[in-house]
Amino acid sequence: MSRRWVAAWVVAAATVVTALLLTAVGDPVQLMTPRPDTGGSRPAPPPPLPTTAVTPSRAFPTGTGEPLGPLSPFVALIVQIVAVLAIVVVLGVIIAFIRSVWRRPQLVARAAADFVTPEVPDELLAASQEQLALLVEGEPRNAIVAAWLSLETAAAATGLPREPAETSTEYTTRVLHSWDIDPRSLADLATLYREARFSRHALTEEHRRRAMRDLTTLHEDLRRVATEATGAPTT
Known part of the structure; x- marks a missing residue:
């Protein structure tokens, strides 16, 4: 792998890790923009239907513009694992890049050879x-x-x-x-x-x-x- 490709991989991996960390530890992200307050009176809600409404056991976001709650423990654990793996990969790439850049041939100084002229047979x-x-x-x-x-x-x-x-x-x-x-x-x-x-x-x-x-x-x-x-x- 050439040095240019290694540098590109380092930058890309660092960007991914940063994004994952911000997602894991940052503030909750609002999925919908709150409606602006126009200052007027809101229309009255429609009358309830005559039939009996069934109350769900779990409430889901209704698109009212309210932010989502914190991530579930399972999703947070997955994000943390992915972030740790990404950090390990980035560190490995950085170490390989540094070794490829700074690797130099090791020259060993040797004493001059002592050549002796053989005797004439x-x-x-x-x-x-x-x-x-x-x-x-x-x-x-x-x-x-x-x-x-x-x-x-x-x-x-x-x-x-x-x-x-x-x-x-x-x-x-x-x-x-x-x-x-x-x-x-x-x-x-x-x-x-x-x-x-x-x-x-x-x-x-x-x-x-x-x-x-x-x-x-x-x-x-x-x-x-x-x-x-x-x-x-x-x-």
């Missing part, structure tokens, strides 16, 4: 020599593909979870970005792998040299991170 460091050896053998296309696949295998051996929608290349890139490495060298090496894997044009020795520079920079960065973490040189 031995699998990544141990496979560096194998990847460089694969990169210098055979045609540039096959050498680049073989070196990158070896890098993917080493990244998977770290045990870091892989997202369902990730390709093997995306997974390897994300794993290696867990450490402080040169992002440009890694991006260029991944680009060379895609070009060697999916393109049809010939790859040259220049592509091999680019891949060699990128892979060497990657290995040096991983060794540096491992050395900083352990405080001892890593071979």
